[in-house]
Each structure stands twice: as C-alpha cells, then as structure tokens.
Amino acid sequence: MPLSGFARSRVTVTGTEIAVAVAGSGPPLLLLHGFPQTMAMWHLVAPMLAEHFTVVCADLRGYGDSGRPEGGDDHAGYSKRAMAQDQVEVMTSLGFDRFAVAGHDRGGRVARRLALDHPDRIRALAVLDIVPTATVFATTDQTLATAYYHWFFLIQPDGLPERMIGADPRWWLNETLRRWSAPGFVFDPGALAAYEDAFDDPTTIHAQCEDYRAAASIDLLHDAHDAGTRIGCPLMVLWGSRGAMQRIYDVLGTWIGESTDVHGRAIDCGHFLAEEAPDTTGRELLGLLPS
Numbered sequence: 001m002p003l004s005g006f007a008r009s010r011v012t013v014t015g016t017e018i019a020v021a022v023a024g025s026g027p028p029l030l031l032l033h034g035f036p037q038t039m040a041m042w043h044l045v046a047p048m049l050a051e052h053f054t055v056v057c058a059d060l061r062g063y064g065d066s067g068r069p070e071g072g073d074d075h076a077g078y079s080k081r082a083m084a085q086d087q088v089e090v091m092t093s094l095g096f097d098r099f100a101v102a103g104h105d106r107g108g109r110v111a112r113r114l115a116l117d118h119p120d121r122i123r124a125l126a127v128l129d130i131v132p133t134a135t136v137f138a139t140t141d142q143t144l145a146t147a148y149y150h151w152f153f154l155i156q157p158d159g160l161p162e163r164m165i166g167a168d169p170r171w172w173l174n175e176t177l178r179r180w181s182a183p184g185f186v187f188d189p190g191a192l193a194a195y196e197d198a199f200d201d202p203t204t205i206h207a208q209c210e211d212y213r214a215a216a217s218i219d220l221l222h223d224a225h226d227a228g229t230r231i232g233c234p235l236m237v238l239w240g241s242r243g244a245m246q247r248i249y250d251v252l253g254t255w256i257g258e259s260t261d262v263h264g265r266a267i268d269c270g271h272f273l274a275e276e277a278p279d280t281t282g283r284e285l286l287g288l289l290p291s
Contacts (some may be wrong), residue, residue, distance in 0.1 A: 002043035002190045003057060006050075012222040015077070016067030020090060024050030027123075028096040029122060029290045030087060031057045034105020034128075036173055038064030039246040040194035044278035049285060056094060060110060061086055062207025071210035078210040079218045080113035087206055088118050088208050093114060100288045102126035102236075103227065106211060109133055111220070112258075114230045124288045126236040128273050128281075129245055131254040133215055134223045139249075147244035150176070154212035162206050173199045182242045182270035191275065238284055239262030243271045 004019035019037060029049060033041045039057040049055050057064040060083055087110065090177060091099055100123050103111030108127035115122045136144065136151065139252060145152065154161050165172045187195075200205050212264040235258060239251045246266055255262050267284070269276035 002040035002194055003046060003190070003228050005047070006055075006057065008075075010065070011093050013086045014081075014095075016061050016069045018061065018086050018090050019065035020094075021046075021057045022055065022094065024053055024191070026053045026056045026269075028091065028094075028099035029053040029055050029285075029288065030091060030099055030101040031110075032060060032087065032101065032103035032107025033057075033111055034103070034107050035063075035201060035211070036195065037105075037191075038194050039196055040064075040191040041255055041272065041274055043188065043191055045274045045282045045285065048278070048282040052286060053070055053100075053289065054096075056091065056096075056099075058087060058090055060107060060211075062204065062211055064194070067205040068203045068206070071207070071214065073212040074218055075210050076218050077206065078214040079222065080109050080214070081117060081219075081222055082115040083211075085115055087114060088121060090119070096251060097121065098123050099158050100124040101128075102128065102285055102288065104128040105130060105271070109215070109219075112231070114235060115235075116226055116229060119232045120149045122233050124234045124236070124261075125231060125240065126285060126288055127255070129239045129243060129252055129271050131156065131245060131249050132223070132258065133219055135249075135254050137216070137220065144248055147248065151212060151216070154209045155216045159206075159211075162202065165205050169199045169205060170196050173244065174192070180243070180271040182276055185272070186269065187272075187275060230257070233259070234251075234288075235259035235263075236262040236284065236288060237262065238262045238273060238281065239264070239266055240269045240271055240273055240276070241266035242269060246272075 006023040
C-alpha cells in the first residue's frame with residue numbers, strides 16, 4: 001500500500017472529513033496532491049522528506065478517502081478557499097500552528113490560496129507544475145486549449161462530463177495519466193490502484209468536476225479581489241521540462257509577481273514530478289525549510 005508506515009486517520013473539519021497520513025519528526029510539511037490523483041502520488045517522496053520533517057499527506061475534499069460535500073449553486077464548496085480552510089483545520093488539529101506546504105497541480109492552487117488567506121500560518125510554499133489560474137484563463141489560445149482541454153470540458157454544466165467520464169472512468173483516468181506523463185512512464189501499481197479505486201465512485205467524478213467549475217468561477221472572483229496581494233513567504237516553483245507548462249509558458253516568470261521571494265527550476269520529467277522524478281523532486285523540497 002502506498003505510504004506504508006504512515007499513520008492514517010480522518011480529521012473532521014467544517015463541513016466534511018479529510019483523510020491524512022502522517023510520519024516523521026521535525027518541522028511540519030503539508031503535501032497536497034493534484035487531479036486526478038490522491039495522496040498516494042507522494043509515495044516515493046514523502047518517506048524521504050519524513051527523515052527531516054513531520055510530513056502530513058492529505059486528500060483534498062472530493063478526492064481519495066476524504067469527504068465529498070456538495071459544491072452548491074456557486075460551486076463554493078470546492079473553491080480553493082474552502083479547500084484551503086480544510087487544510088488549516090487539519091494542521092491545527094494535529095497541533096501545528098505554522099507549517100510549510102507543497103502542492104502539485106490542484107493541490108498547488110489550494111496551497112497558493114492557503115498562503116494568501118492564512119499568511120501567518122505558512123512558513124514556505126512550493127507549487128508543482130502549474131501557473132496561476134487567472135493566468136491560464138487570460139492567456140488561453142489554441143495551444144493551451146488543446147493541451148488543457150479538460151479545464152473546459154470538466155466545467156460544463158448539467159452533468160455532461162460526469163456522464164461521459166462515468167461511461168468508462170478507469171479508461172479516462174488512465175488515458176489522462178498517460179497523456180500528461182513523459183512517454184513510456186509507468187505508474188506504480190499500488191498508486192495507480194488507489195487512483196482507480198477512488199475514480200470508481202461517481203461522487204468522486206462529480207466532486208472533481210466541481211473543483212474545476214469553482215476554478216472557472218468563484219476562484220477567479222477571489223483572485224481578482226486579491227490582485228496585487230503578494231504571498232509573504234518564500235515561494236518555490238518546480239515544473240516538468242517535458243510537460244505542457246514548459247511548452248506554453250515561462251513558468252517561473254508567471255510567479256514573479258506573486259511573492260517577494262520566488263525561485264525554482266524545471267525538472268526532467270512530465271507533469272507528475274513526484275512520481276516521474278522523485279529523487280530530484282524530493283531534494284528540491286528538502287530546501288523548503290531548515291531541517
């Protein structure tokens with residue numbers, strides 16, 4: 001089982017429960033996964049980090065073993081603000097007032113919102129293979145829409161993506177993983193099984209569509225309100241040199257205005273840094289905080 005040796009539990013937060021796995025000692029570090037995965041994506045990196053930090057891996061609401069609350073008419077239930085609040089409450093329940101956070105993909109967007117909404121709680125931030133949400137929508141062209149078609153498919157209303165994905169959820173999941181990873185990469189069977197098990201549940205598919213619907217609506221309102229507000233902690237940006245973000249953007253450049261202390265680099269892999277290049281990703285994340 002991925003993350004064997006980590007203590008697993010479910011933490012009750014406002015409106016739902018969040019599944020967590022904890023191991024290690026030292027400064028606390030929260031790891032957040034992306035779409036369409038679970039905390040299992042950290043199975044190669046988290047044990048390495050747990051030698052230096054108290055590592056907390058969490059399933060975002062709507063994903064993995066966490067709860068799937070309703071999104072509401074405005075999708076606020078899956079806003080990055082609500083998802084960030086979940087993680088603040090998780091860390092408080094575990095006794096951590098201040099912590100570092102690293103997030104991949106959707107987890108990176110939640111981590112960014114954590115740093116904006118709770119600046120006194122976040123010591124350092126890392127975002128993996130993303131550019132800011134507002135930047136994606138503001139710069140969409142044919143190249144971006146082709147590579148990131150799912151941003152526009154998953155936000156469709158009236159159950160359209162849920163029904164279409166639900167016709168063969170494992171095929172859609174595996175095809176998505178294949179397209180976004182470097183050619184020839186093979187996912188760990190245990191991690192893949194965790195992704196597939198979660199995706200078999202229709203409520204998972206709906207919740208993850210709500211995540212994207214929120215990104216295209218209420219999240220943009222929150223971002224517009226905070227325009228010009230800089231993240232107060234150090235910000236590390238990592239991305240795959242063989243992924244879509246590298247092809248389309250000056251990834252580091254999109255984050256320069258987000259914090260007063262931004263640094264980062266590309267890693268030789270596709271979208272799934274922690275699984276395709278775990279040693280390099282782990283070494284970079286070790287620099288988030290003094291051990």
